[in-house]
Amino acid sequence: MARHWIGLLTGAVFALGATAHSAKAAELTIFWAQWDPADYLQELVNEYTKETGTKVTVQTTPWGDFQTKTFAELNAHGDAYDLVVGDSQWLGAASTGGHYVDLTDFVKKNNVLKLMAPATVKYYSEYPGNSGKYWSIPLEGDANGWAYRKDWFEDPTEMANFKAKYGYDLGVPKDYKQLMDIAEFFTRADQNRYGVALYTQTAYDGMAMGVEQTIFTWGGDLGDYGANKVSGILNSDKNIAALEAYRKLYTYTPPNWTQAFFVENNEAFTKGLVAMVMNYFAFFPALANKATNPYADATGYFANPAGPNGDQHAALGGQGISVISYSKNKEEAFKFLEWFIKDDTQKKWAELGGYTCSAAVLSSDEFLKATPYNKAFSDSMQIVKDFWAVPVFADMLFAMNDRLHPYITTGEGSAKEALDALTADWNKSLGNK
């Protein structure tokens, strides 16, 4: 009798083990930050599961912990995740550290360079810059854009007063001079109204994204990414002028606007505090939703305007999806990527709410008309530019926060002093003498 039970138990254990083993082989885990696009991705990958039987789970963690948790797992060479939807700034550290699988062959074989918008492949996937080596597939496109109060802009009294003061019609700003004029015009502290809400947060890359966008738009740059050079570029006259412009724009923000990022900026808009708000397009669905924005019907959107010399750029947001070197399911991960880049999948991704990088979908009429901000988004994805993606990007980011934040929020020192100091910091981080 005892032998009978032992035999049954042993058989059950083996059966369970075999089942578990075979179930594990048909599973993929994607790691991403906790936000709406991750939920949309889970909905999308459920389609893959229906088609192939491979279970795909999108595991998430809050944005504040995302980088820490990801790199803790990568540094430990853990296999908890098969793919990660990582920030573009991680490309340098993750590829140099051997954490990401080289996708160059995959990109070339599957024509990804033609399937996706060129700027997205350049910034989400390629490292080093212009090297022709690719480490991810663009998944969630995003860029920094603007939302504005159409009702304020179209109010006849406001329009008449604006024309009288500035000599041209009030409308969507075509350049930064107009943006500044409009911000100044709508700043009325006695009425609790302000011109703009800007990114100023220094917990991670908030302020840096706002500032870099302005620098790029002034025709400036954060350095020569290929040559690792910053002297003379980061502290150029164009960059100094751009930083001064951002400081001036800051004076048109609500009081104590010293640590604002996407949540605070959207809040400023939904509370009726500001005429215009800077934010990533990923956060504009909340502004288009009447349940979360009482002014949804009166909200318009535009891409970052041009600078004084005609340059026009938007700070890149969004992420690419990479295969982790320590994954035990790399073959399955590649099959998933092949499915993900198909036009049908990209269309479905856009329908669910994901920000596709597919060139075909981005330029389709259907996509452009799907939401009030998609046109501005599509325009922005053609002009995106990014921060450094080197292994020491975090040091450079924190140095930028330390050096520029006091000048922007309190006017301490001058733009030149701030950028000269930052140039010295970045030279040190990059190992330049």
Place this chain on the structure above:
Amino acid sequence: MAVLARLDTSSPAAGRGWSDLTIRNVFIIPTIAFLIIFNIFPLLYSLGYSFTEYRVSLGKPPQFIGLANYRDLLSDPGIWSSFTTTAAYVIVSVGGQMIVGFGLALLLNRQFRLKGLVTTLLLLPMMLSPAVVGLFWKLLYDPSWGPVNYALGIGKFEWLSHPVNALFAVALTDIWMWAPFVMLLSLAGLSAVPKHLYEAAAIDRASGLYTFTRITLPLVAPILLIALIFRTMEAFKSFDLPFVMSTASVQTVSIRLYQMAFQGWDTGRASALAYIVLIAVIAITNVYVKYLNKVKER
């Protein structure tokens, strides 16, 4: 019945017995092993890293660079700014805890109805998780719907956005959370003061202030200093409250260390900063302990 004159060493009972030395070792060795594996070894290992250029995310081996990390850190204005912020935080937070904690102890050092219940309720804050405390105080401070602004009638005052305001806001939360700890220690000290000293002072018609400054304070001072030492060490290393409530505004040295180690993954430099903080805490504690010994001798 015959009684055994001595233990039969071949009996099973003799084999089951442990000597005092064995019992001592069985209890101490696991603890020592735990301390070595999780305290001593990491301490020495990270000391080694502090003399190297090493980023764990890059997968390259550490490169010995001597004292370069320490030199860089001690000449970095950003690091000194963090130390200044930390010092300000320690002074405000610990000062507040001592005043509030000791004040509460003085009030509780008498018999009244429901004294037990009141004391327990006052101790509740320090039993909560710091992360939970940070999160709900963040809600309390919210400028739009937080009850703090509403109760004080200060409109949409931003507590956590501006560095100076945020420092006071986080310190206030720390005071709310840890003043009960000081209260507990002070109560223990106050209850140990001999009653006959107060009786003698009352007979001699000593004023309340005289009694407090000549009897209460000197006798409770050693306990207060112990509370001060503990709270200063903790406040200096404070991470959870500033991190949860306002990472970017209250850049204490612990938060900078966290950013360096777990966001920048600059393991070498972070290890060096951790040792600088350790040395600073040891130095401050030594000063306190010396003063404590002097007070005890009096």
